[in-house]
Amino acid sequence: MKHLNWALILTILFVVSCSTEEWDIPTLEVGQEFTDKTVRLIEIDTFKVRTSTFKFDSIVTSQGERLLIGRYLDNYYGTVKSESYMELTAEDYHVPEDAELDSIALIMGYDGYYYNDTLQLSHIHVHRLLEDLETTEENFYNTSSLIFDTIPLVTKRFYPEPMGGDSLHISIPKSFGEPIFNLIKEKSISDDNDFTEQFKGIVLRPTSDGNSNVIGFTKNPKRTYLRFFYSIPEEFDDEDEDDGNELVLDFAITPIYGLSWFNRITSDVTALPLEALNDQEDDLSSNKGGGLTFVQSGTGYVTRIEFPTIKNIGDLPGTGTILSAVLEMTPLIDSYDDMFPLRDSLQVQVVDQNNDPSSFLRNGNGIVYGRFGEADLEFSESLYQIPVTTYIEQELAEAPEIDNGLILIPNDFQNSIDRVVLYGAEYTDFAPKLIITYAIYDE
Structure with missing residues (x-):
């Protein structure tokens, strides 16, 4: 396991110190193993989220209506x-x-x-x-x-x-x-x-x-x-x-x-950051894309998301389990309006190290979608909230590690030109955020 992220430790100490009494936590369906143990519930949002853009070599357009x-x-x-x-x-x-x-x-x-x-x-x-x-x-x-x-x-x-x-x-x-x-x-x-x-x-x-x-x-x-x-x-x-x-x-x-x-x-993206993408295996990191990532159906641009420090969660003291993991992504302010509308949901797929899709992300309710939720940010009207619990659990259980990730695409990817511009990690106030609710016991 890699060295523990000290920012993560400080966040945990702060959340725990501000928490209520040991058993004054929401009702949790966490199984019988918790019944005889002291449990503390913490929220962690300091894991690194790496975002980039790539372009599919081609997408099918001879289907649909x-x-x-x-x-x-x-x-x-x-x-x-x-x-x-x-x-x-x-x-x-x-x-x-x-x-x-x-x-x-x-x-x-x-x-x-x-x-x-x-x-x-x-x-x-x-x-x-x-x-x-x-x-x-x-x-x-x-x-x-x-x-x-x-x-x-x-x-x-x-x-x-x-x-x-x-x-x-x-x-x-x-x-x-x-x-x-x-x-x-x-x-x-x-x-x-x-x-x-x-x-x-x-x-x-x-x-x-x-x-x-x-x-x-x-x-x-x-x-x-x-x-x-x-x-x-x-x-x-x-x-x-x-x-x-x-x-x-x-x-x-x-x-x-x-x-x-x-x-x-x-x-035609001549003289724009997207001009750097010539092959499906090419990734344009958000720090080379003006701090942004891009999604557009029809042309084939998608945002790729990775969580490179997620396995640091194993360095936390005691035994714990993830109760939920939600990814928040914020659209660029002023990049959308009545002429460039945002759709209220995005599909989520898993891709491998070559940016080839393997499957839709699913949970107990079926296919996972990123949907609009209310933002706490002062200047942002809305953000996409994406439940990624099953994916995070798979990443933690994965051995050996595989360099895969998630991508966001509009629902009608083959038969529309809907597009989204998203903030990358370079924008502190609007950066992508992975929020994990974690239960610790057996400390």
């Missing part, structure tokens, strides 16, 4: 951009031979998600995909890309309404769809394979400059689709209800196809 499109500028994460790639197919390729194409529109249903200022003008460039939406891997990732026509079919400028609007309507040039529509009428296109031979799909991209927002659209085929409007000319009044009426043929992301879409999510 959300298309993310947009671009914004961030003081900590640089230029954040997301674009969506998708293959479209139809339920039925039947169109009457005398049908006439009237217009084409891309309808995109809002799913309620947004990040940054929705009062800013947004742009969506609609490009034609030039290669099959296929991969040799099991999924597409935030780093994946495919070849597309660099000249867009159309550019839509709009003010997004992610909360109050139903959908976004983008008119597509009729000249784009006329050849495809004629092939369907001629029955040269009669199934999905025929269709994707002629039309690989579309890519939706934001503008390459400016600072606007990232908007979420559903990929539900009932709300997001490419629609061909057509009609059948009235030649004779045969009481056919289709005569003269506008009909539609829809192409959408087909749910039965596992790899039919993905989001490409990138961030």
Whole structure:
């Protein structure tokens, strides 16, 4: 066991000296072994907490239900951009031979998600995909890309309404769809394979400059689709209800196809601390990150947490047991607001020495989450409180020692760009704090 931390001893002496009578402690379910022993309950918050940031080489973005499109500028994460790639197919390729194409529109249903200022003008460039939406891997990732026509079919400028609007309507040039529509009428296109031979799909991209927002659209085929409007000319009044009426043929992301879409999510962090992260095994310590650590879904940044002095608890006099261990992490003041909202919880995972995740952290209640709690800090509104008792117990029982740690990630890590900036140990008033409630007996 390493030498005892003298700051820890002083803290313990202070807490014990200020404690109540030996048995004047909260009711504890600590087992029969305590019943005939003198027990003192102390709280320790001087264990070192080491924090750093690393970036996943890639994260899966071809699962879930959300298309993310947009671009914004961030003081900590640089230029954040997301674009969506998708293959479209139809339920039925039947169109009457005398049908006439009237217009084409891309309808995109809002799913309620947004990040940054929705009062800013947004742009969506609609490009034609030039290669099959296929991969040799099991999924597409935030780093994946495919070849597309660099000249867009159309550019839509709009003010997004992610909360109050139903959908976004983008008119597509009729000249784009006329050849495809004629092939369907001629029955040269009669199934999905025929269709994707002629039309690989579309890519939706934001503008390459400016600072606007990232908007979420559903990929539900009932709300997001490419629609061909057509009609059948009235030649004779045969009481056919289709005569003269506008009909539609829809192409959408087909749910039965596992790899039919993905989001490409990138961030340009040039001249920012995060620029130092080139590989998943690279760690940016908080003292090299301006005293901060970083978390962002979509781009793959996560905060890593370690407790290098935790085994010093074995140097305390007497026999003891940990009753609870709570980690407190404080978001950087002024790093969040209505445009950069904080989520009320973060998932916690265990990672090894190479920053590869092994499992979610669990306790008797299931998966552990870091949740907002009230802070005692004068200038901070809130902090994340994370129950880590089971992890600390595992660390103390571990032999030989393994250089693992915990990471914090937003709940919707693959399909959002939520981000958090957290204080590191360099900020005395807001530093991460591990608070252990410890029962000592048999002194």
